[in-house]
Amino acid sequence: MSDKSHPPDHGLDRAVGFVPPGLDSLVLDSNSQFSVTDRVHRALRCAIIDVQLAPGAPISENSVCRQFSVSRSPVRSAIQRLAEEGLVEVSPQRGSFVAPLHLEQLHDSHFVRRTLELALLRETAAIWTPAMGETMRALLAKQERLLLERDADAFLEEDHVFHRTLAGLSQREGVWPAIETAKTSMTRFHRYWAQMDRLADVLAEHSMVIDALERGDSAAAEAALAAHLDMVFVILDGIPKEQRRLMPF
Amino acid sequence: MSDKSHPPDHGLDRAVGFVPPGLDSLVLDSNSQFSVTDRVHRALRCAIIDVQLAPGAPISENSVCRQFSVSRSPVRSAIQRLAEEGLVEVSPQRGSFVAPLHLEQLHDSHFVRRTLELALLRETAAIWTPAMGETMRALLAKQERLLLERDADAFLEEDHVFHRTLAGLSQREGVWPAIETAKTSMTRFHRYWAQMDRLADVLAEHSMVIDALERGDSAAAEAALAAHLDMVFVILDGIPKEQRRLMPF
DNA sequence: GTGTGGATACTTGTATACTAGTCTTTTCGT
DNA sequence: ACGAAAAGACTAGTATACAAGTATCCACAC
Structure with a gap:
């Protein structure tokens, strides 16, 4: 995206400071409001989730040091x-690697x-108010706009916001972190196995959930959300057997 | 519990290497199969969960270093x-503290x-087999024995095993870590707000779940487990208002 | 008495050197 | 040619020194 041209291999890079593929073209945001540890963490995290760093790829602490021009301490903290x-697996004295995506774990x-x-x-359905409806309608409108603009990345981002906001309405704020943890590996998968043609369906399914809530039909809302989320299982199970072997799962 | 008498303050302890209360009497298991980081982590974790280290208590990296006679690196890793x-909160340049137990978070x-x-x-009820029944019955027997021996700590340990085993029967191994994460803060609370007289009830409730499963009555099993788990809410809500303010919640 | 400034003693964050283990590659003996 | 041993280039784990931010306390001016 930024430094697109790979520097020519002079055979000396390794001695000077070789940076493995996937790690190059990664930069630290220079916002020094956050600690170096935080910035390295965020950079690597995004790279892993975006599958710029493929599952199974090695992440040597020293490589990251060289790439970001910082010492090992913050890099080490970030990797830990x-x-x-669960995004990285570190085996002592051997190396650290981007965690694979096992189908069963997904x-x-x-x-x-x-x-x-x-x-x-x-829980939310039981305390539903018109104000909540407006909030969610606004999000749906944003999704519709992004769908027309064919901005898939932004749409997926808004999908995340939609689910987080809906969950937040339940007045159980403390539950979302658990959901997000579970959602992370699936986000990685989505980046890997993008299904552009599903976006319109996603919006329609979101709408069905909100419609049901506004009708006060709790059971229908649950059924709609269940159907929406179960599509992931359909997609997962639809992956051909031979492809599963090729994938880093 | 062990070293109850606080050493007299000579005013020199601070200079030599003062170890705050709660951290003293903590030792590292000398099993060098694990890294120093792992051992420090485990020691602190147990101390926090057992409420030897009270919620809100400061955990200075240097104090832990002195206590365990190791360098700051592994201590720092462990604390991170x-x-x-979620067991420790670290605020930069200020200090690290044992995370408080907020009632809402609980x-x-x-x-x-x-x-x-x-x-x-x-899920488990749908695939129930007699072999599973035998497994769970064995655990119930163990619980009954510990109840008769009035060994509360061991009983609580077995309670944990019971729930983990039952969850494991579902053939969704990957779900348990999420449960355990959520369970951890509750375990801390249990140590803090011990209710010895409930142990017999706990065993009875466990039995009801297994009984229903063996009868093939899925709905009854769910209801029994729900009732069992909901007791926690009853206990939480039963804490008097004035006590809530005194507690480190 | 009160408030302000600064010295001081903490805290965590970062950089660097060294230890010890693993894996590859090379070299030497058969 | 082949196999085993040793040398080297990695890895993460640990120890230590220093940097930089924060809270406390005390002296001092008002």
Whole structure:
């Protein structure tokens, strides 16, 4: 995106400071309001979720040091954070690697997300107010605009906001972090296995949930959200067997 | 519990290497199979969950260094891990502190746990086999023995095993970590607000769940588990208002 | 008495050197 | 030619020194 041209390989790069593919073209935002650790963490996290850093790719602490021109301490901290988040696996004295995306783990993560979001929706339906309807309608309108503009990235971002906002209406703020944790690996998968043609369906399904809520039909809302979220299972199970072997799952 | 007598303050302790209360009497298991980071992490984690380290208590990196006679690097790593787990809050240039137990957060955490365990139980009920029954019966027997021996700590440990095993039967192994995360803060609370007289009830409630499963009555099993888990809400809401203010919540 | 400034003693954040383990590659003996 | 051992180039783990921000306390001016 920024430094597009790979520097020519003089055979000396390794001695001077070789940066593996996937790590190059990564930059730290210079906002020094945050600590170096925070910025490295964010940069790597985005790269992993965007699949710029492929599952299984090695992340040597020293490589990251060289890339960002910082010492190992903050890099190490950042990588440890990523390890806690399940985005990186570190094996002592061997190396750190971007966590693979196991299909079964994706199933279970999405099960967690689905279960929790449905439970929160039930709570929300019980306390639904017209003001909530307006809030969600505004989000739907934004999604519709982005759909017309064919801005898939922004749409996916708004999808995230939609689910977070809907969950937040339940007055159980403390539940969202658990959902987000479960959602992260699925976001990685989405970047990997993009399905552009589904965006319109997604918007329609979102609308059905809100429609049902505004009608006061709790059961229909739950069914609509369940159907929406279950599409992920359909997609996961639709991956051909031979492709599964090729994938870094 | 162990070193009850605080050493007299000679005014020199601070210069030599003062170790704050709660941190003294903590030792590292000498099993060098694990890294120093792992051992420090485990020691602090246990201390926090057992409420040896009270909510809000300061955890200075240097204090821990002195206590365990190790350098700051592994201590720092351990504390960062705890911060990721939500057991410690670190504010830069100010200090690190044992995370407080907010009542609302406890509510939400337990909501997550309850929701997920119930969802898994439904899955388990659908694939129930006699072998599973034997497994769970064995655990119930162990609980009964510990109840007779009045070994509360061991009983609570077995309670944990019971729920983990039951959840594991669902063939969704990946869900348990999410439950455990949510369960952790509640475990801290249990240590703080011990209710010895409930142990017998707990065993009875566990039995009801297994009984229903063995009868093949899925709905009854869910209801029994829900009732069991909802007792936590009853306990939480039963805390007198004036006590809430005194507690470090 | 009161408020302000600064010295001081903390805290965590960062940089760097060194340790120890793993994997590859090379070299030497058979 | 082939196999085993050793040398080297990696890796993450640990120890230590220093930088930079924060809170406290005390002296001092008003």
